Amino acid sequence: MSVNTILMIDDDVELTELVSQYLQTNGFEVHYSHHGRDIDTLIATHQPDVIVLDLMLPDIDGLTICKSIRADFSGAIIMLTALGDDIDEVTGLEVGADDYLAKPVKPRVLLAHIRAQLRRQSQLQLTHQETSIWCCHDTVKLDTGSRSVESHGQEVILSSAEFDLLVLLAKHAGNTVTRESLHEQIFRLPYDGIDRSIDLRISRIRKKLGDDPKLPSLIKTVRNVGYLLAR
Incomplete structure (x- = not known):
């Protein structure tokens, strides 16, 4: 071991x-x-x-x-x-x-x-069996093997936690994922309703993907619920 x-x-x-x-x-x-x-x-x-x-x-x-x-x-x-x-x-x-x-x-x-x-x-x-995941209107590619991301063919550098969060959203692209679910899957700890870690990472990912923070089209905020990643 x-x-x-x-x-x-x-x-x-x-x-x-x-x-x-x-x-x-x-x-x-x-x-x-x-x-x-x-x-x-x-x-x-x-x-x-x-x-x-x-x-x-x-x-x-x-x-x-x-x-x-x-x-x-x-x-x-x-x-x-x-x-x-x-x-x-x-x-x-x-x-x-x-x-x-x-x-x-x-x-x-x-x-x-x-x-x-x-x-x-x-x-x-263990769960990343697939090699590639496409999302955001087929403009963003996630490679779970190499843990790399490309947007419009250009490499995007994400932290480990940012990559994991984006993968979780990509696996449910087109559907809303609750903040509680994201927090528990990323941190393996209960969500206390106050922690802003997920929100901060979403903001960071948006910036790196070139998504407009005021009017995002790739990662949308579902008020009081969570986030939705475009297919």
């Missing part, structure tokens, strides 16, 4: 050691660093399945790191922050984070989110 690898980047030494020990006790291989330097080397060396990334680091901020690695790193990125401002969450998700937790975070809560991200990745890999 393979062991999932976690890479934790956080300058809080006490928290890092506590969380690392807890995750190791629960069967994970854990590596960590207290600064953001050499992030590419750390990823290449340890090949993590999930990166837990602090927003505030002494040398380089987590948002910059997330943005720099997102295109090449296909695993999940969970961002941590001690700040309570919503703009930090919005920005974190927009640069490609898959999940977001406020500090101080309890180890068992972080563990639940890590497992949810791993289940999401595993489940989507």
Whole structure:
């Protein structure tokens, strides 16, 4: 049985050691660093399945790191922050984070989110039997094998969570998918009615596909229900 690898980047030494020990006790291989330097080397060396990334680091901020690695790193990125401002969450998700937790975070809560991200990745890999999915009036092509997207023949770079969300919508193209259903399938956690993660990802996908946010034609918002992707 393979062991999932976690890479934790956080300058809080006490928290890092506590969380690392807890995750190791629960069967994970854990590596960590207290600064953001050499992030590419750390990823290449340890090949993590999930990166837990602090927003505030002494040398380089987590948002910059997330943005720099997102295109090449296909695993999940969970961002941590001690700040309570919503703009930090919005920005974190927009640069490609898959999940977001406020500090101080309890180890068992972080563990639940890590497992949810791993289940999401595993489940989507098992269910992606088809090679290509066409949608949006046959202008958008999703390749579930290579996890790539093309719009009008041009490559579109999506984060892992954005790709998974678009696949879910594409599988039900022409039909409304509720926000609750999308949230539960992406995060494997109950929807609390407040979390904006799905909405932020939809906004990000629209932007990347060139869909007009004020009058979208590709991903339509069904008020108080969810979203509908054009066939």
